[in-house]
Amino acid sequence: MPMKKLATFICAIGCCVIDFGDLFIKLGTVSGIMAEKIVPVIKADEEAVEEEDLVDPQETLKEECSQLPAAQNQWSKFQECNDRVNSRSNTAETCEEELIDYLHIIDKCVVKDLFKRLK
16 A cells, blocks of 8 residues: 655654655554654765775874884884893783883874874
8 A cells, every 4th residue: 555645743642754755664553643764765876986095194193203213212122121021931021111101202292283183
């Protein structure tokens, strides 16, 4: 049975039935009134539009900041510590402090320019 196209507000049951074309599916009957639900239909354009690849400005800044002399120096300290820890079979030493110091330098550099680059 074809459904009538409605644009009705049903106050008694607090729902709204609106017709935007062939965008309905049958939901059920409420108090003898057919309730319908809007289901949007989205069709893709025939021609595929190429989108730009989005680049995360934070990642770009991290790469740039990692090339700074202070960051390179701290990375070297971390690598030395890591090599020392890996050369031992039984040690309680970790390189957590060196890693945190390195990340602090990178984060401090990134935060200066990050919000200027966000759209």
